[in-house]
Each structure stands twice: as structure tokens, then as C-alpha cells.
Amino acid sequence: MKALVFSRKPMKFAAAMVAGRLAPGAGAKVGPLALRDVDPPELPGPGWVRVRPRLSGICGSDLATIDGTSSRWFEPIVSFPFTPGHEVVGELDDGRRVIIVPVLSCVARGISPVCGSCADGRINHCERIGFGQLEPGLQCGFCESTGGGWSTLMLAHEHQLVTVPDDLSDEAAVLVEPTACAVHAAAQVDSGSVAVIGAGTLGLLTIAALRSAHPSMEILATAKHPHQRALAGELGADLVVNPGELERSVRVRTGSMRLDSGQLTGGVASVVDCVGSADSIAQALRIAAPGATIHAVGMPGVTTVDLTPLWQREIALRGTYAYARADFDTAIELVRTLDLGRLVSATYPLRRYEDAIAHAASAGTRGAVKIAFDLRPEKERDSI
Amino acid sequence: MPRPGFVLEVDRSTPPILFHHGESLRLEKLPAGRTRVLYPGEPLDALEDVDGEIRRALDNPLGDSQPLRSLLTPGMKLTIAFDDISLPLPPMRRPDIRQRVIEAVLDLAAAAGVDDVHLIAALALHRRMTEAELRHAVGDRVYDAFAPQGLLYNHDAEDLDNLAFLGTTRHGEEVEINKRAADSDLIVYVNINLVSMDGGWKSTATGLSSYRSLRHHHNVKTMQQSRSFMDRHASELHSSNWRMGEVLKDAGVKVFQIETTLNNDTFGTSGPMSVLQKREWEWTARDRATFIGMKAGLDRLPIKARRKIFNSWLAPYGVTSVQAGEVEAVHEVTTANVFKQQLVPIEGQTDILTMGLPYICPYNVNSVMNPILVMCLGLGYFFNMYRGQPLVREGGVVIMSHPTPWEFNPVHHPSYIDFFEQVLADTTDPLEIEARYEKQYAEDEWYRHLYRTSYAYHGVHPFYMWYWGAHALEHVGKVIIVGGEPRSVRRLGFTPASTLNDALEMASDVVGRDATITHLHNPPIVMADVT
Numbered sequence: 001m002k003a004l005v006f007s008r009k010p011m012k013f014a015a016a017m018v019a020g021r022l023a024p025g026a027g028a029k030v031g032p033l034a035l036r037d038v039d040p041p042e043l044p045g046p047g048w049v050r051v052r053p054r055l056s057g058i059c060g061s062d063l064a065t066i067d068g069t070s071s072r073w074f075e076p077i078v079s080f081p082f083t084p085g086h087e088v089v090g091e092l093d094d095g096r097r098v099i100i101v102p103v104l105s106c107v108a109r110g111i112s113p114v115c116g117s118c119a120d121g122r123i124n125h126c127e128r129i130g131f132g133q134l135e136p137g138l139q140c141g142f143c144e145s146t147g148g149g150w151s152t153l154m155l156a157h158e159h160q161l162v163t164v165p166d167d168l169s170d171e172a173a174v175l176v177e178p179t180a181c182a183v184h185a186a187a188q189v190d191s192g193s194v195a196v197i198g199a200g201t202l203g204l205l206t207i208a209a210l211r212s213a214h215p216s217m218e219i220l221a222t223a224k225h226p227h228q229r230a231l232a233g234e235l236g237a238d239l240v241v242n243p244g245e246l247e248r249s250v251r252v253r254t255g256s257m258r259l260d261s262g263q264l265t266g267g268v269a270s271v272v273d274c275v276g277s278a279d280s281i282a283q284a285l286r287i288a289a290p291g292a293t294i295h296a297v298g299m300p301g302v303t304t305v306d307l308t309p310l311w312q313r314e315i316a317l318r319g320t321y322a323y324a325r326a327d328f329d330t331a332i333e334l335v336r337t338l339d340l341g342r343l344v345s346a347t348y349p350l351r352r353y354e355d356a357i358a359h360a361a362s363a364g365t366r367g368a369v370k371i372a373f374d375l376r377p378e379k380e381r382d383s384i
Numbered sequence: 385m386p387r388p389g390f391v392l393e394v395d396r397s398t399p400p401i402l403f404h405h406g407e408s409l410r411l412e413k414l415p416a417g418r419t420r421v422l423y424p425g426e427p428l429d430a431l432e433d434v435d436g437e438i439r440r441a442l443d444n445p446l447g448d449s450q451p452l453r454s455l456l457t458p459g460m461k462l463t464i465a466f467d468d469i470s471l472p473l474p475p476m477r478r479p480d481i482r483q484r485v486i487e488a489v490l491d492l493a494a495a496a497g498v499d500d501v502h503l504i505a506a507l508a509l510h511r512r513m514t515e516a517e518l519r520h521a522v523g524d525r526v527y528d529a530f531a532p533q534g535l536l537y538n539h540d541a542e543d544l545d546n547l548a549f550l551g552t553t554r555h556g557e558e559v560e561i562n563k564r565a566a567d568s569d570l571i572v573y574v575n576i577n578l579v580s581m582d583g584g585w586k587s588t589a590t591g592l593s594s595y596r597s598l599r600h601h602h603n604v605k606t607m608q609q610s611r612s613f614m615d616r617h618a619s620e621l622h623s624s625n626w627r628m629g630e631v632l633k634d635a636g637v638k639v640f641q642i643e644t645t646l647n648n649d650t651f652g653t654s655g656p657m658s659v660l661q662k663r664e665w666e667w668t669a670r671d672r673a674t675f676i677g678m679k680a681g682l683d684r685l686p687i688k689a690r691r692k693i694f695n696s697w698l699a700p701y702g703v704t705s706v707q708a709g710e711v712e713a714v715h716e717v718t719t720a721n722v723f724k725q726q727l728v729p730i731e732g733q734t735d736i737l738t739m740g741l742p743y744i745c746p747y748n749v750n751s752v753m754n755p756i757l758v759m760c761l762g763l764g765y766f767f768n769m770y771r772g773q774p775l776v777r778e779g780g781v782v783i784m785s786h787p788t789p790w791e792f793n794p795v796h797h798p799s800y801i802d803f804f805e806q807v808l809a810d811t812t813d814p815l816e817i818e819a820r821y822e823k824q825y826a827e828d829e830w831y832r833h834l835y836r837t838s839y840a841y842h843g844v845h846p847f848y849m850w851y852w853g854a855h856a857l858e859h860v861g862k863v864i865i866v867g868g869e870p871r872s873v874r875r876l877g878f879t880p881a882s883t884l885n886d887a888l889e890m891a892s893d894v895v896g897r898d899a900t901i902t903h904l905h906n907p908p909i910v911m912a913d914v915t
Contacts, residue, residue: 245805252802257830 001040002380003151004353006065007032008080013068020067025361027067028354033084035350041147044133045110047158049092051100052381055174055347056149057087057372058360060202060276061299062141066357071301078142079135085149085373086141089164089173097164099176099332100156102139103322104146108157109134124184124322139322150350150373152381162328165336172341174372178202179331179340182209184323185272185297191217192269195250195287197243199223199232200363201343201370202298203274208338210272211236212330220253220268222246225364235338243283250287263309267292276300281317285309295320347374386426389728389910394419399664401903403740403884405867406753406787407690409660409679410740412884419901420734422775423663424910427649428725430702434481438488441642441706447713452489452640455570456496463568464489465539465592468507469517470746471576472646477698481644483523485574485706489642490526502564503536506573506591508598509835509842510747511796512538517750541594541842542832549596550635553627557600559635562592566637575643579769579909580614580722583643584715585629586622593628595826595844600624604814607854612768614911616719629711641711643718646701648725648908657697661908687789694743695750726911727771733914735899736891737776738884739766741786742907747841747849752793755872756800756808756849758786763863764852766904772914775902779861781891783884788868788876795839799831803846804875812877814854822847861894 009032016031027033043050062084064070086102105123106114109132117125130136137143140156147154164173182205191214196207199221210219221237222245223229232240241249251258256266267289273280276298282305284294290313297320310317323331335341345368348356353373360371375381392398400411401421414421431437442452449455456462466482469475486503493501503522505513518536519527530536539562540546548566550559565571565588573591577583590598600606601624607613609620616622632639651657656678659671667675682690705721707714743753745761753761762784767774776782792801807821822844825831831843856863863878864887873880881887892899904910 239806239810241805241809248802249806251830252806252824252828255829257833 001038001152002350002378003036003038003083003147004350005034005036005038005081005083007034016066017068020069024067025063025358028357031066031068033066033353035353040153041145041155043155044145048155049158049161051088051090051092051098051154051156052152053085053088053090053149053154053375054097055089055170055372055374055376056085057174057178057370058356059087059178060200063357063361064299064301067361069301070299074138074142077130077136077138079137079144082137082142082144083148083151083154084141085151085154086139087174087177087372088140088149088154089170089176090149090154097170097173099162099164099173099328100140100149101160101162101325101328102141102177104129104134104137104139104143105159106132107159121324121326123324150353152375152378162332165332168332168336169341170376171344172335172339175205175335175340175343175370176328176331179205179209179335180323180327181297182206183327183330183334185295185320186210186213188295188318188320189214189270189272190293193218193220193254194270194272195246195268196221196237196272196274197246197280197284198274198298199228199240200274204228204231204235204343204369205340206272206274206297207232207237208235208334208340212334218253220246220249225367227367228364231369246283247286254289266290270295272297274298278303278305281305285315288313288315290314292316293318343369344372345369347372349374350378386428389423389425391728391730392421392423394421399667401664401905402660403785404742404907405740405785407687407694407743408682408787409675410785410867414903415888415901418898419903420730421903421905422728422730422910422912423905424648424908425725425728427647427702427908428704430647430704431706434484434703434706435488437703437706438485441708442488442492445640445709446707446717447710449640449709452572452708453492453496455640456493456498458497460498460500460569461567462493462498462501462570462572463565464501464503464572464574465506465565465588466503466521466574467576467582467587467591468505468510469513469521469749470510471582472578472699472701473744473746473749474650474697474699475520475749476646476701478520479523480521481576481646481703482521482574483526485642485644486522486526489572489574501530501535503530504562504565504592505538506587507539508591508593509541509595509845509848511835511839511841514839539592540836542836547594550637551631553624553631555624555627557624557628558596559589559628559631560594560597561588561632565592566635569638571637571639573639573641575641577643577645577718577722579726580616580719580911583641583718584616584622584625585632585711586625587641588632588637588639589625589628595842597628599826602848602851604818604851604854607851608858610855612770612774612855614768615771616715639711640708641714642706642708643714644703645705645718645721645725647704649701650699650908652700691743691752723911726909727913728910729913729915730775730902731915733773733777734775734780734902735777735895736781736783736888736901737767738783738901738903739785739906741766741784747845748793748796751796752791754792754797754800754804755788755790755876756804756846758784758788758865758868759876760849760852762786762853763856764849766906767853767856769904769906769909769911770914771911774859775904775912775914776860778859779894781862781864781894782856782860783864783866783887783891785866785884786868788865788872790869790872796841797846798834798840799825799828799843800841800846808875808877814850814857817847817850862891864890
């Protein structure tokens with residue numbers, strides 16, 4: 001079978017880090033990601049099924065991995081070599097189309113009794129991550145045992161499967177997983193004014209989820225590019241501004257005062273950071289009102305940020321990772337209602353993975369949103 | 385004898401015509417056979433004895449008014465209000481005419497034993513004047529005598545304890561002005577009537593008022609019904625101010641109005657700037673060399689240096705008249721004197737109106753001409769420099785020349801930045817802007833704070849700038865800015881063009897290929913009397 005494989009190769013990893021700094025996505029050309037012919041993964045145990053990916057998206061966390069910018073925090077909870085791809089719509093041997101809930105919980109790991117978090121349905125909080133019958137892996141797409149969506153075959157546990165409604169296209173279905181992240185994030189946000197930083201896929205979906213969850217909430221958003229501005233407004237933002245204009249917009253909308261340094265004395269009640277960079281976190285701290293909460297939705301890495309405002313203004317910084325199983329039902333409804341499948345801007349075959357990664361890494365400047373691999377025409381797919 | 389303004393029909397022998405272009409200059413070859421250029425008249429002769437003429441005016445008031453000296457009595461409260469930094473443009477060389485008039489008034493007050501005197505810069509919602517600017521306007525002697533005691537200061541339209549509500553007009557317009565002025569036995573208002581919009585009841589009813597009062601005439605409807613606001617009798621802006629004047633009179637507010645007019649000697653008759661005041665075909669070889677050298681030098685300098693050069697220019701205006709007495713009688717004579725200098729008859733409208741916008745407008749003295757002010761200067765002031773009917777026909781095209789940088793002075797124009805980034809990003813429709821955003825900006829505590837304690841225009845001021853162009857926005861079919869920063873121009877809702885030829889080509893899509901063109905050769909200021 002064909003699969004894009006990410007191996008533990010320190011020299012190539014270092015080369016990817018350098019290349020990724022020079023041009024986002026360039027890590028795909030020189031790094032440890034390669035297209036290979038590999039043996040199909042073996043089923044780890046009962047309850048596991050084979051899934052033939054149809055579409056598999058490229059996520060920001062995938063790009064960070066490829067360009068070598070992701071945190072070493074992940075080292076004990078991923079296993080090499082792995083096949084990336086956790087935004088997956090695929091089909092089972094019986095032809096049923098499924099979306100994969102990629103988080104690997106106690107059930108998938110064969111751990112019994114399950115941990116308290118998994119028992120509560122909070123699979124994203126699994127307290128046995130890295131243990132059990134699987135090689136370490138926080139999700140499919142980072143685990144050697146399961147494979148990932150950037151291949152012609154991967155594995156998933158029955159508990160990870162969500163049947164795709166007939167009326168949902170593959171393009172729409174592949175947006176369900178990131179939309180579930182957004183739904184989960186939106187549920188954490190209290191009512192009141194909110195600012196969403198970033199209008200990539202996750203930012204746009206978060207705006208949509210916030211608007212759906214909080215119809216009367218005032219949503220400010222930043223967007224760098226014209227198509228992002230248009231989509232952000234269309235999906236529910238009340239005001240969309242350039243990133244550099246956010247502080248001033250928040251000041252006006254909240255009636256805050258402004259100190260000579262430019263610091264606001266007030267701000268918004270919630271900030272949703274869908275970027276996860278030092279700059280975006282620092283900006284979030286500048287616009288958050290005293291007592292506000294900053295939701296880190298975009299995956300941050302190792303960052304240097306002045307946390308004095310966090311302390312002085314009693315701001316809470318809260319991570320928002322993945323979702324619970326139930327978020328997928330809400331996500332499917334949101335994808336259907338808002339026709340979010342249109343956010344898939346381009347698809348690529350596996351053999352053009354360098355182009356695909358480059359496109360995804362520069363999606364904003366190229367007028368795109370979500371880039372995905374299209375596995376449907378792959379020859380090996382039907383012969384496995 | 386100065387030559388009057390006139391209309392030049394452009395033919396093949398016509399040399400390239402001067403266009404001001406912010407802190408730069410351009411020469412443009414205009415199409416022959418279909419282009420007219422409206423030139424201002426030469427500067428009228430200045431009064432030889434300005435101080436004598438001031439004394440004469442104070443002693444021989446117009447209308448139903450007694451001479452000033454007989455209105456001054458010991459123990460009375462006297463307030464002298466004067467026009468702010470927005471007049472004249474560019475600022476005039478010392479001594480400023482306000483200084484001369486105020487000194488004459490103070491001499492009379494001293495002689496009459498009046499010792500309760502306040503001097504107030506009537507700036508409405510404009511930024512506060514700095515000490516240097518106040519000194520320039522009133523002179524060091526007056527400043528040193530009054531400012532240290534707190535008797536010379538800027539009007540504060542947000543100081544609720546020092547505003548007096550005087551009633552409403554028959555149209556329901558609220559009249560609220562500076563309390564010290566309202567409580568005075570006499571207000572002496574010292575005007576510089578640079579254009580015909582200035583003066584009359586607008587001086588006190590606007591210059592000393594508050595947002596509560598101003599909003600009744602500084603709004604889209606009023607501006608769209610002022611055709612133009614440079615023609616008092618066709619201006620709803622002025623009608624509203626005149627109604628407010630009735631309320632002031634009924635409330636017992638006594639105003640002794642002093643209005644002064646200047647000639648249009650903006651750039652002088654000697655030195656490198658003087659070439660900007662000459663008609664192009666009369667340029668000597670030396671003038672041409674001067675112009676080429678000046679333009680090349682300017683274009684090589686960084687913008688801050690260019691701005692510094694232009695902002696340091698003080699015009700050598702001559703004073704052409706001084707009128708004093710009852711507000712309306714004074715204003716009639718003053719307006720006639722303004723028209724004598726500026727009004728030039730021209731027959732018929734044009735398809736395309738071109739204008740070169742200079743570096744300065746009323747709201748960026750010692751500051752930056754930001755994109756909103758570019759719009760206001762072009763579509764507000766220049767477009768409205770007409771009597772009768774607009775110089776450009778309905779559905780026609782306005783072509784303005786200005787670099788229109790995305791640049792703001794954060795001290796002077798903080799709310800402008802937000803207006804540009806947020807309001808104009810959403811809509812450029814004046815009515816929608818007014819309905820959705822004005823109140824929020826007008827009542828914003830931070831803008832209020834900066835207006836009162838720093839040197840910021842009031843939070844609502846950029847809205848007024850946009851409203852100033854509302855009549856033009858409604859009237860014209862397209863606005864093109866030549867040489868403007870494209871993203872700024874587009875944010876304004878206009879079309880950027882690299883050259884005048886490109887702009888004319890774009891305009892032909894709206895008004896056809898043989899469209900007529902009229903160029904407003906301004907500054908020096910010229911006003912079209914369109915029949």
C-alpha cells in the first residue's frame with residue numbers, strides 16, 4: 001500500500017526545521033516525510049477495522065510536525081514511523097462511509113477499566129495516553145499502530161467511527177473533525193464579547209461554531225486575506241479586521257480606555273486564539289479584559305510571552321484540545337447547515353504531497369482554506 | 385490693479401498645468417479642445433492701515449449695534465472668542481489678524497475699565513491649540529497677560545459643568561454653548577473669514593458649542609441639503625446656525641461680531657513658492673527652473689522632511705476688510721468681500737472635475753493629511769466651492785490628485801484611525817455610517833479623554849469629515865484619485881489611478897470619450913459661480 005511516512009531521522013528533521021523557517025511547508029521536501037510502499041498495518045485486536053481513506057485533510061498540527069516546529073512534548077505520545085492524517089473520511093470493507101474520531105482513548109488502547117476521563121466521555125483528557133495495546137499515539141495520524149489518513153489504508157477502532165450521512169459529500173465530511181474541534185472550543189466560551197484571532201480553517205470554523213452556540217454574542221475576528229475576511233463575516237463574525245487593527249477595534253467596541261503605551265484598560269471577555277504563536281498569545285493578552293479567559297485553540301509550541309498581564313489582570317489561559325465524541329454530532333449538523341464542504345479549496349494525490357503541503361502551508365496567501373489528499377483515485381486502494 | 389479670475393480654454397499651446405499633490409507638485413498636460421481651467425483672481429490690494437481700519441470698524445459698527453466702546457462698562461463680563469487653528473490656511477505670517485483685532489478690543493476694554501475678560505479659542509470639537517499656536521494667533525503680549533491666569537484657554541465642549549443650555553430652535557435644534565460665553569454681558573467674536581462658509585451665526589453657534597448642539601446641523605441630511613455650504617442662502621448648514629442665532633438672541637446672549645477678510649496671497653510674490661501663484665504661460669525661464677528644482681528637491685526628500693517644509697510655510701496674506709457690529713449685517717458685507725476675491729463666473733457644468741489637493745486642509749495644520757481628510761478636502765471643500773450649481777454635472781466624475789498615504793497622526797486623529805480601519809472597512813455610505821456608528825464614537829470615553837486633555841479631535845470628528853463630502857458622494861458618479869496609495873484609495877471607496885491620463889481613461893467609462901473637463905486651479909482659493 002502507499003503511505004506518506006514520517007520517520008525518526010534526526011538529520012532530516014533538522015533540515016526540515018531550517019527549510020520550514022525559510023518557507024512554510026518546505027520541510028516536506030527535505031524532512032523525514034516520504035511516500036513509501038509499506039505493508040498494511042495489522043489489526044491490534046478485537047473491535048478494530050480497516051478504513052480506506054477517501055479524503056484526508058492537512059491540519060496545522062501536521063504542518064508544524066513536517067516543518068519541525070512542534071513541541072518535544074509530543075515525543076512520548078507519538079510513535080515512529082507514523083503516517084500523518086487525522087482528518088479522515090474513509091470507507092470500511094462493507095462500503096460504509098465513516099468519519100474517524102482520531103483521538104485514541106482507553107477503549108481503543110484496550111485498557112479496562114477505562115480512566116475517569118474516558119468514563120465521563122472526555123476522551124481528549126484520557127489519562128492513560130501512551131499506554132495499552134497500541135504504540136504511543138495521541139491520535140490516529142501520530143501512532144505507528146493505526147496508520148493515518150495520508151495513505152490508502154489505516155486502522156480505527158469501532159468506537160472511533162461516525163457514519164457519514166448519505167447527504168454529506170466527502171468534502172463536507174472531511175471538515176467534520178476540525179469542525180468538532182471548533183464546536184468543542186465554542187462550548188468553552190462564556191457569553192459576552194469574544195475576539196477570534198486567526199482565520200485559517202480552525203479560525204473560520206470556530207467563528208461558525210461560536211455563532212451557532214451563541215447567536216447574540218458579539219464576535220470580532222482577525223483575517224489577513226480578503227477571502228478569509230469574506231468567509232469570517234459570512235460565518236458569523238460581526239466585525240472582521242486586519243490583525244494589526246484588532247487592539248483598536250476591541251477598544252472601540254468595548255469602550256475601553258487606552259494607556260500611553262497602547263495597553264487597553266478593558267477588553268473582551270474571551271479571546272479564542274486559533275493561531276498559537278507567541279505573537280497571537282501576546283495579542284490575546286493585550287485585548288483580554290481583566291478576568292477574561294484566553295482559549296488556546298490553535299496548537300502552540302515553545303513560545304516566549306510576557307505573562308505579566310495574565311497575572312496583573314487575572315486572565316485565565318485555557319487550552320482547548322480536540323473534542324468529545326458528542327461534538328461530532330453537532331459538527332455534522334454545522335457542516336451540513338453552513339455547507340462547510342466548500343472550504344475544501346484543493347485536493348492532491350499522494351504523489352504530489354510536496355505540492356499539497358506547500359499549498360496548505362501558504363493557504364491564506366493563495367486564497368485557499370483547507371487542502372486535502374484525495375485518496376479515491378489511488379490504484380492501490382482497491383487492491384488491498 | 386489685480387487681474388480677476390477667469391476661465392482658460394485649453395488648446396494645443398497651453399502649457400502643462402499645475403496640480404498640487406500633497407507635499408509635492410505635478411504638471412499635467414490637459415486635453416485640448418475640451419478642457420477649461422478655472423483660475424483664481426490675483427490677490428486684491430491689502431489695506432494699508434490695518435490697525436486703523438480695525439479701530440474704524442469697532443467705532444462704526446454695521447447693523448443694529450452700538451460702537452464697541454459704548455458696549456464696554458466697568459464690572460461687566462467680557463468674553464473674546466476667536467477662530468482656532470483651522471483658520472487661515474496656511475497660517476498667516478505674524479502678526480496674525482486675530483492678534484491685531486484682539487489687541488484693539490482689549491485696548492478699548494482697558495480704557496473702559498473692564499477687568500473681567502476671558503479669551504476663548506472657539507474650537508468646537510477640533511483639537512486644542514498648543515501654547516505655540518495660541519501665541520501665534522493672539523500674540524505674545526496677549527498670551528502672557530491672560531494665559532498664566534487661566535483667562536485664555538481652549539473651549540471644552542465636553543466640560544458639562546461649563547456648558548449652558550439656552551433652548552431649542554423652532555425646528556427642535558438644541559442650543560448649548562460655552563457657559564462663560566453665555567453668562568457674559570458681551571461676547572466679542574473675532575473671525576477670519578477665509579471662505580464664505582465662515583462667520584455669521586456659525587461662529588458662536590458652532591465654535592462655542594457642544595456635540596449636543598452640533599449634531600443638529602453636522603449631519604448627512606443637512607450637508608446633502610446644503611448646495612453649497614459655501615453659499616449661505618442655499619445652505620441648510622447655515623440656516624440651522626441662523627436659527628440657533630435666534631435662540632442665542634432670545635436668551636439674551638449679546639454678540640459683537642468682528643469679521644475680517646484676507647486676500648489670496650498664499651505663496652507671495654518672491655521666493656520659490658511664488659511660482660505656485662503664477663499662471664503657467666507667464667512663467668519665466670527662472671520660474672520654470674525654480675519649479676523644476678523645487679519639485680526635484682521635494683521628491684527626493686523623505687515625507688517627514690517635506691511635511692516640515694510645507695508646514696513651516698506662513699502665508700503673506702494681506703487683510704482686505706474688517707467689519708464689526710451686529711452678526712448678520714456684518715456677515716453680509718464680509719461675504720461680499722470674500723466673493724470679491726474668490727468668486728469667478730463660469731458657464732455650465734462639466735463632465736469631469738479635476739483638482740490637485742494641497743498638503744493642508746482645516747484639520748491637519750501641523751499634522752498629517754490622512755485619507756479621510758483627503759476625502760473631506762476634495763469632496764467636501766473643493767467640490768463645494770461653487771455658487772448656483774456644482775461645477776461637475778450630476779453623475780460626472782471627480783478626479784483628485786493626492787498621494788493619500790495610509791498615515792495618521794495618532795495624537796491629533798485617534799478616532800480617525802478607528803473610523804478608517806473599522807467604519808470604512810464596513811461601509812462608505814454616509815447615512816449608514818451615521819446611523820450605525822456615530823453615537824458610539826461621539827460618546828467614547830477614551831476619545832473624550834484625549835479631546836479634553838491631549839490634542840485630539842473629538843471622537844465624532846471623522847464622521848463630520850465624511851458628512852462634509854456627502855453631497856458630492858450623492859452627486860457624482862465616480863471618484864478617482866491620481867497617485868494615491870491604492871489600498872487607502874480603495875478603503876475610501878474610490879478608484880486609484882497612476883496617472884491623470886489613466887484617470888481620464890477610467891472616467892470615459894462613466895462620461896464618454898469626449899467628456900468635458902474643468903480643472904479647479906486651487907490654491908490659491910477660487911470659487912466657481914456656475915450659471
